[in-house]
Amino acid sequence: MNDGTLLHGAPPNEDASPLGVFRVAPWVVSPVELAGDGLGIMYWRSFGVPWIAEDIHERFKTMAPPEVGPLIRPAFAVGLFPRWNGSAYYPTKIPDLIGIEDRKYIDHTATHQHRGPADLMRYAALVTYSDASDFGPHRMLSDTQRRIPSRAPDEALYALAQYLYSLEPPLNPNLSDPRISTGRQIFNREGCGSCHTPPLYTNNKLTLTEGFTPPPGHARALDIAHVSKGCGTGGGTSTTAPLRLSRRCSTRRDCRTISCRRASCRLVRKLAP
Numbered sequence: 001m002n003d004g005t006l007l008h009g010a011p012p013n014e015d016a017s018p019l020g021v022f023r024v025a026p027w028v029v030s031p032v033e034l035a036g037d038g039l040g041i042m043y044w045r046s047f048g049v050p051w052i053a054e055d056i057h058e059r060f061k062t063m064a065p066p067e068v069g070p071l072i073r074p075a076f077a078v079g080l081f082p083r084w085n086g087s088a089y090y091p092t093k094i095p096d097l098i099g100i101e102d103r104k105y106i107d108h109t110a111t112h113q114h115r116g117p118a119d120l121m122r123y124a125a126l127v128t129y130s131d132a133s134d135f136g137p138h139r140m141l142s143d144t145q146r147r148i149p150s151r152a153p154d155e156a157l158y159a160l161a162q163y164l165y166s167l168e169p170p171l172n173p174n175l176s177d178p179r180i181s182t183g184r185q186i187f188n189r190e191g192c193g194s195c196h197t198p199p200l201y202t203n204n205k206l207t208l209t210e211g212f213t214p215p216p217g218h219a220r221a222l223d224i225a226h227v228s229k230g231c232g233t234g235g236g237t238s239t240t241a242p243l244r245l246s247r248r249c250s251t252r253r254d255c256r257t258i259s260c261r262r263a264s265c266r267l268v269r270k271l272a273p
């Protein structure tokens, strides 16, 4: 924050790359220890989409370490990083954890349902050390790497979930700004609230990207919105991102676009090759 205080649960406000790409990045990116891999193959396992013809990540397989660094480094920026199952070419936005308790889906692309602490615990366990990364017939990890090295106790995961649920956004310091009421009028006039519905400023529904047809029965079971946000690159889903517009201020610094990002779409394709 401007006054120097640290806001727990908010996306980072600092560029992670000065920490040193070679020292930190592989472990930041990968949820499992990729023993026996060179740097290039490690990143291929993280990002590769082998069922797509001419996958741009294929080149990582044969890359020498000095070539990998300059490619990976720009993917680390304020609020962004090249996450596992994401891409160095389309870095992933680090989400705000404040308010997670009220969200029905986890991840921008709604990869997991969130019905309570048990789902959050499962998600934490999955992304921390047990993501097998199998996509249909495509296996991204070797047999050794697939072995789960350790497991956090349920008590620890439950405590983690309770901590995340306890996070509170700070009070909005701009409440006396007269432009707030003008902004509210615009918000109402433009119908933003049909998707960013008060009081959570998300309707907590899935929105389909253009060209993606959910399997039969899914529309009702998953509470999919009737309107699509559109997406230039093909199928998938996205959640209507929660906005904080009332008494709380937004801690996001990278709300630059409301259009669907390509990495999100690719990620969903990866889930359903």
Ligand code: HEC
Residues within 6 Å of the ligand: 108, 187, 190, 191, 192, 193, 194, 195, 196, 207, 227, 228, 229, 238, 239, 240, 241, 242, 243, 252, 254, 255, 256, 257, 258, 259, 260, 261, 264
């Ligand atoms: C048809 C539904 C819909 C409407 C209407 C809509 N949005 Fe969104 N909005 C979305 C979705 C879905 C996302 C997330 C897109 C993504 O992550 O790719 C989003 C994302 C955003 C974000 C980025 C939030 C973040 O955390 O990154 C902002 C800011 C935003 N919308 C503002 C607005 C405003 C202001 C309006 C009205 C002018 C509006 N939206 C109208 C569905 C909608």
